[in-house]
Amino acid sequence: MARYEARIDVSHLPGILDPQGATVERALPALGYTNVTQVSVGKSIRLVVEAENEGAARTQVEEMCHRLLANPVIEAFDISLSELVG
Amino acid sequence: MSAMVGIVQFPGTNCELDVQHAVEQLGGSAKILFHTEHDLAGVDAVVVPGGFAHGDYLRTGAIARFSPVMESVAQLAAAGGPVVGICNGFQVLCEAGLLPGALQKNAGLKFLCESVDLRVESTASVLTSQARSGDVLRIPINHFEGNYVCSPETLAELRGEDRVVMRYVDNPNGSLDDIAGIRNAAGNVVGLMPHPERASDAMLGSDDGVVLLRSLLAAATKRSALLAS
Numbered sequence: 176m177a178r179y180e181a182r183i184d185v186s187h188l189p190g191i192l193d194p195q196g197a198t199v200e201r202a203l204p205a206l207g208y209t210n211v212t213q214v215s216v217g218k219s220i221r222l223v224v225e226a227e228n229e230g231a232a233r234t235q236v237e238e239m240c241h242r243l244l245a246n247p248v249i250e251a252f253d254i255s256l257s258e259l260v261g
Numbered sequence: 262m263s264a265m266v267g268i269v270q271f272p273g274t275n276c277e278l279d280v281q282h283a284v285e286q287l288g289g290s291a292k293i294l295f296h297t298e299h300d301l302a303g304v305d306a307v308v309v310p311g312g313f314a315h316g317d318y319l320r321t322g323a324i325a326r327f328s329p330v331m332e333s334v335a336q337l338a339a340a341g342g343p344v345v346g347i348c349n350g351f352q353v354l355c356e357a358g359l360l361p362g363a364l365q366k367n368a369g370l371k372f373l374c375e376s377v378d379l380r381v382e383s384t385a386s387v388l389t390s391q392a393r394s395g396d397v398l399r400i401p402i403n404h405f406e407g408n409y410v411c412s413p414e415t416l417a418e419l420r421g422e423d424r425v426v427m428r429y430v431d432n433p434n435g436s437l438d439d440i441a442g443i444r445n446a447a448g449n450v451v452g453l454m455p456h457p458e459r460a461s462d463a464m465l466g467s468d469d470g471v472v473l474l475r476s477l478l479a480a481a482t483k484r485s486a487l488l489a490s
Contacts, residue, residue, distance in 0.1 A: 191410065192366045192367075192368060192370070192408065194366050197370065198370075243327070244319070246320055246323070246356065246363055248355075248363040248411065249363045249365055249410060250320075
């Protein structure tokens, strides 16, 4: 069995309100960053999963996203996997 | 014997005693169902009350839906038993897939705690059977994530099947189509953001929630009689 670190980026679907992103976007110009738009604050979830191979690990993490980690009605997710060596 | 309403209590639930008080004041019986319980024997209807179940960690209602009690609640719902989710309970029922859609953050990005006017749209539900379509009820809301959202297909379905149970007269939170509450196709599962239990006595400023709770008690009594026969 190999160990894979999964980084899951959960973001709002287009059109879903993001108060944190909106607030940060309003705060940045106060620091002089007047050229910033489209600020979005999502969630980053990390976990380590043991699996036969990367494909199996990805399938399982995708299932976790569908069942718990993200709500498909309002959120999108993106998974990146890297094998942990040693 | 009066019908028994089971009120689900997750860690972080905070409206269970208010619901219990309101139910008992109207002559019903109520008992608290801890989230680890499986056994709903003797329970004729379930209320998933407001609060912050499991701290609302990850998303509102996301963890609560996996509580052991929710499996039994889903079974009761599938068997036609009355199930009502209030506020956080509505969020839990959506996460559990017992109702479609989701509740996102309020459009004004503010936590809202105020009394609002609601128009009864559908009386074909366990929560509104004793109300009249078009009735306006004044009932408090108390939420940050009460802005109902769903796909255009789901909205068309809800509208086409008379499944929007209540609408806000003056939309406070940006909810799609002014939706304050919806029901499943059979009408035995209802979710709403406003708190009828907080409008259950004139002393509280409004007793407009009584007609909703009476409807629920009537549905519970009907189910109790059905199971006894």
